[in-house]
Amino acid sequence: MKNEMNELCSVEGAEYFEVEDRAPLAEVKLFARDVGVKYGENEALKNVSIDFMEHQVISLIGPSGCGKSTFLRCLNRMNDTIEGCRVTGEIRLDGKDIYSKATDPVEIRARIGMVFQKPNPFPKSIYENICYGPRIHGMANSKADYDDIVEWSLTSAGLWDEVKDRLNEPGTGLSGGQQQRLCIARAIAVHPEVILMDEPCSALDPIATAKIEELIDELRERFTITIVTHSMQQAARISQSTAFFHLGELVEEGKTDDIFTKPGDERTEAYITGRIG
Amino acid sequence: MTDNMPRSIQSGPDLSAARIARRNRSERWFRQLGILAIGSALLMLAVLMTSITSKGYSAFWQTQIAINVNFASSDVLPTEKVNFRGLARRSIRALFPDVKSRRDKRALYKLFSNGIGYELRDAIQRDPSLLGQSKRIWVKASADTDMLVKGFIERAVKQSDRRLSDKQLTWFDRLEKDGRIAKRFNLTFFTQADSREPEQAGILGALIGSILTLSVTLLLVFPVGVAAAIYLEEFAPKNRWSDVIEVNINNLAAVPSIVFGLLGLAVLLNWVGLPRSTPIAGGVVLALMTLPTIIISSRSALKAVPPSIREAAIGMGASPLQTVSHHVLPLAMPGMMTGAIIGMAQALGETAPLLMIGMVAFIVDVPGGFTDAATVLPVQIFLWADAPERAFVEKTSAAIMVLVAFLIAMNLFAILMRKKFERRW
Numbered sequence: 001m002k003n004e005m006n007e008l009c010s011v012e013g014a015e016y017f018e019v020e021d022r023a024p025l026a027e028v029k030l031f032a033r034d035v036g037v038k039y040g041e042n043e044a045l046k047n048v049s050i051d052f053m054e055h056q057v058i059s060l061i062g063p064s065g066c067g068k069s070t071f072l073r074c075l076n077r078m079n080d081t082i083e084g085c086r087v088t089g090e091i092r093l094d095g096k097d098i099y100s101k102a103t104d105p106v107e108i109r110a111r112i113g114m115v116f117q118k119p120n121p122f123p124k125s126i127y128e129n130i131c132y133g134p135r136i137h138g139m140a141n142s143k144a145d146y147d148d149i150v151e152w153s154l155t156s157a158g159l160w161d162e163v164k165d166r167l168n169e170p171g172t173g174l175s176g177g178q179q180q181r182l183c184i185a186r187a188i189a190v191h192p193e194v195i196l197m198d199e200p201c202s203a204l205d206p207i208a209t210a211k212i213e214e215l216i217d218e219l220r221e222r223f224t225i226t227i228v229t230h231s232m233q234q235a236a237r238i239s240q241s242t243a244f245f246h247l248g249e250l251v252e253e254g255k256t257d258d259i260f261t262k263p264g265d266e267r268t269e270a271y272i273t274g275r276i277g
Numbered sequence: 278m279t280d281n282m283p284r285s286i287q288s289g290p291d292l293s294a295a296r297i298a299r300r301n302r303s304e305r306w307f308r309q310l311g312i313l314a315i316g317s318a319l320l321m322l323a324v325l326m327t328s329i330t331s332k333g334y335s336a337f338w339q340t341q342i343a344i345n346v347n348f349a350s351s352d353v354l355p356t357e358k359v360n361f362r363g364l365a366r367r368s369i370r371a372l373f374p375d376v377k378s379r380r381d382k383r384a385l386y387k388l389f390s391n392g393i394g395y396e397l398r399d400a401i402q403r404d405p406s407l408l409g410q411s412k413r414i415w416v417k418a419s420a421d422t423d424m425l426v427k428g429f430i431e432r433a434v435k436q437s438d439r440r441l442s443d444k445q446l447t448w449f450d451r452l453e454k455d456g457r458i459a460k461r462f463n464l465t466f467f468t469q470a471d472s473r474e475p476e477q478a479g480i481l482g483a484l485i486g487s488i489l490t491l492s493v494t495l496l497l498v499f500p501v502g503v504a505a506a507i508y509l510e511e512f513a514p515k516n517r518w519s520d521v522i523e524v525n526i527n528n529l530a531a532v533p534s535i536v537f538g539l540l541g542l543a544v545l546l547n548w549v550g551l552p553r554s555t556p557i558a559g560g561v562v563l564a565l566m567t568l569p570t571i572i573i574s575s576r577s578a579l580k581a582v583p584p585s586i587r588e589a590a591i592g593m594g595a596s597p598l599q600t601v602s603h604h605v606l607p608l609a610m611p612g613m614m615t616g617a618i619i620g621m622a623q624a625l626g627e628t629a630p631l632l633m634i635g636m637v638a639f640i641v642d643v644p645g646g647f648t649d650a651a652t653v654l655p656v657q658i659f660l661w662a663d664a665p666e667r668a669f670v671e672k673t674s675a676a677i678m679v680l681v682a683f684l685i686a687m688n689l690f691a692i693l694m695r696k697k698f699e700r701r702w
C-alpha cells in the first residue's frame with residue numbers, strides 16, 4: 001500500500017515542480033490563522049492555520065466529521081448563514097481580512113466560489129442555473145455572451161454533451177452526478193478567484209471523476225482551488241498541498257508529496273494507510 | 278461478529294400472519310375512518326347547500342304585472358317634472374274601473390310595487406319613442422303579491438291573519454285570468470342596492486361594497502404581510518425579541534374579530550378621521566384582522582423552501598435580498614397566495630368588526646368609491662335575516678348563495694394563479 005502510494009506521488013511530484021516553473025511567483029492567496037469554529041457550545045474546529053498559495057490545488061483530507069466542510073465554509077463566510085455558528089481567528093484574501101466589519105461577505109462569496117457536498121442546483125432550467133451567477137454579477141450583455149458562458153462552463157465540467165439538447169429542462173431533473181457537475185459548471189461560470197469544492201466527486205463514476213480532475217488541473221492556471229476529498233489517490237493525483245484534519249484539529253499540512261511519503265505525524269500515517277478513519 | 282449480535286436481531290423481523298393481519302386491519306380501519314369523515318363533511322355541506330338553495334332560488338324570480346300606460350306627451354315631458362306615480366296609478370285604476378272608494382284604491386295599489394312610477398320613468402327614458410303611445414308595460418308586483426304567486430300566502434287562512442285581503446285576492450285573480458301576471462327573472466336583485474321594499478331590494482350594493490372593501494384589505498395586507506414574513510423569516514436575527522414577536526403574532530391571530538372593530542372605531546374613525554361605514558375604513562379593519570393569518574401562512578410557505586436553495590444562491594455571491602427575491606419568493610409564492618386567499622375568505626365572511634364601524638347602516642345606493650357609505654355581503658345577509666317581511670327570507674338565502682358563489686370564484690382564481698406560478702419541478 002505504502003509503496004503504491006509512493007509511486008503515485010513521485011509521478012505527481014514531477015508535475016508539481018513543473019507547475020512551480022510555470023508560476024514561479026506563487027503568492028499567498030488565502031491566509032488562515034488560528035481559525036476556530038463553534039456550533040453553539042460544540043467546538044468543531046480549533047487552531048487551524050493554513051496558507052493557500054495562488055494557482056495551487058490544496059486537498060483537505062481527514063475522517064468523517066473532523067471539520068473539513070466546516071473549515072471550507074469559513075473561507076467564504078458561508079458559516080454566517082448558520083444560526084449559532086461562531087468563527088474565531090483570522091482569514092485573509094489577498095491580505096484583506098474577510099471577517100472585518102468593512103468587508104462585504106457578498107463580495108467575498110463572489111470571489112470565492114463554492115461547490116457543496118450535496119448537489120444543490122436551483123429549481124430552474126440548466127441554462128438558467130449557469131447564467132444566474134453571471135447575471136447577478138453583470139458579466140454578460142447579450143444572449144450570445146450567455147450562450148458562450150453556458151457552453152464553456154458545461155464543457156469544462158464535462159456535462160455539455162449530455163445536456164446540450166435539453167438546456168431548458170430543469171437542473172433538478174438530472175442524475176445526482178450530473179447535478180454535481182452542473183454545480184461545478186455554475187461555480188466556474190462566474191470566474192471566481194478561489195474555488196472551494198466539498199467532495200465534488202463523491203457521486204461521480206470514474207470517467208466523470210477523471211474529467212473533473214482534469215478540469216481542476218486546468219483551472220489551477222486561473223484559480224486557486226481547495227478540495228475536500230475522501231480519496232487519498234485523488235488528493236495525491238490533483239493537489240500540490242494536502243492538509244490532514246483530525247477531530248477538529250489541523251494535524252499537519254504540507255506538500256502532497258511529503259504528506260504521503262513521509263508524514264510527520266503518526267495520526268496522518270495511520271489515516272493514509274487506512275488504519276484510522 | 279454474529280457472536281455478539283443481540284438475539285433479538287438474530288431472530289429477524291416478525292413476519293407472522295397474525296402480526297400482518299393486525300397491521301392490515303388497523304390500516305383498513307384508518308382508511309374507513311377517513312372516508313367516513315370526508316363523507317360526513319360532504320353530507321353536511323350538501324344538506325347546507327340544498328337547504329339554502331331550496332329557500333333562496335325563488336328570489337331569482339319576480340312577479341310582474343302588465344298594465345296599459347298612456348304616455349300622452351303632455352303627461353310625460355319633461356321627465357323630471359312629471360308625476361309618474363300618478364300616471365302609474367291612473368293606469369292601474371283604468372284596469373279596475375269598478376274600484377271607487379279611496380280605501381279600495383289604496384288596497385289595489387298595494388298589489389303593485391310602490392316604485393312603479395320610477396319604472397315608468399325609466400321605460401320612457403330608455404325608449405323615448407314610447408311618447409304619445411299607449412303601451413302595455415310590465416311592472417313589478419308588490420312583495421305581497423310576489424309571495425302569493427310563490428305560494429307563501431295561504432288563501433285558506435283567516436283574512437285578518439294574512440297580508441292580502443279577500444278583495445285583493447279577487448283583483449289578483451282577475452289580473453291572472455287576463456294573463457297580466459308573469460314570473461320573470463329578477464334583474465332587480467342583481468342591479469340594485471338595499472331597499473325597505475323587498476321587491477326593490479338587490480344585492481349589488483353589498484356585492485360592490487364587499488369587492489371594494491376586500492380590495493382595500495388585499496392591497497394593504499398582502500404586501501405588508503409578505504414583507505413582514507420575509508423579514509422575520511429571512512433577515513431578522515433569531516433571539517428573544519423575535520420569539521416575543523412570534524408569540525404576539527400568534528396571539529393576534531386568535532383575538533376575536535370584534536376587538537379589531539373596536540380598535541377601528543377608536544383609532545380609524547375617531548382619531549384618524551376616516552369616514553364611517555366606508556369600504557376604506559372596513560378594508561383597513563379587515564386588513565388588521567387578517568394580517569396575522571397572512572404573516573403566519575407566508576412564514577410557513579417560506580419555511581418550506583429547502584435551505585439548500587438559499588445556500589446555493591448565497592454561495593454564488595447573491596445578496597440576501599437577491600436570494601430571497603430570485604429564489605425563495607418564487608418558490609414560496611403559491612403557498613403565500615393560498616394563505617392570502619384563506620385570509621380574504623375570512624375577511625369576506627366577517628361581520629362583527631364591520632358592525633362596529635357603522636357598515637351595518639341601511640344604504641340604498643350602490644357605492645361608487647372607497648369613501649362612499651357601503652355595506653358588505655355578510656352584513657346584508659344579517660340585515661335581511663333580521664327583517665320582518667316574509668319576502669326577505671328568500672332574499673337572505675339568495676344573498677348567501679351570492680356570497681358562496683363569490684367565495685368559490687375567489688378560490689378558483691387562487692387555484693388558477695397558483696397553477697400559473699407553481700414550478701413544475
Ligand SMILES: Nc1ncnc2c1ncn2[C@@H]1O[C@H](COP(=O)(O)OP(=O)(O)OP(=O)(O)O)[C@@H](O)[C@H]1O
Pocket residue numbers: 039042044063064065066067068069070071082117
Ligand atoms: N450546522 C451544524 N450545526 C451543528 N453542528 C455542526 C453543523 N455542521 C457540522 N457540525 C458539526 O461539526 C463537526 C464537523 O462537521 P463537518 O461537516 O465539518 O465534517 P466533515 O469533516 O465535513 O465530515 P464529512 O467528511 O463527513 O463531510 C461535526 O461534529 C458536526 O457534527
Ligand SMILES: [Mg+2]
Pocket residue numbers: 068069070117198
Ligand atoms: Mg463534509
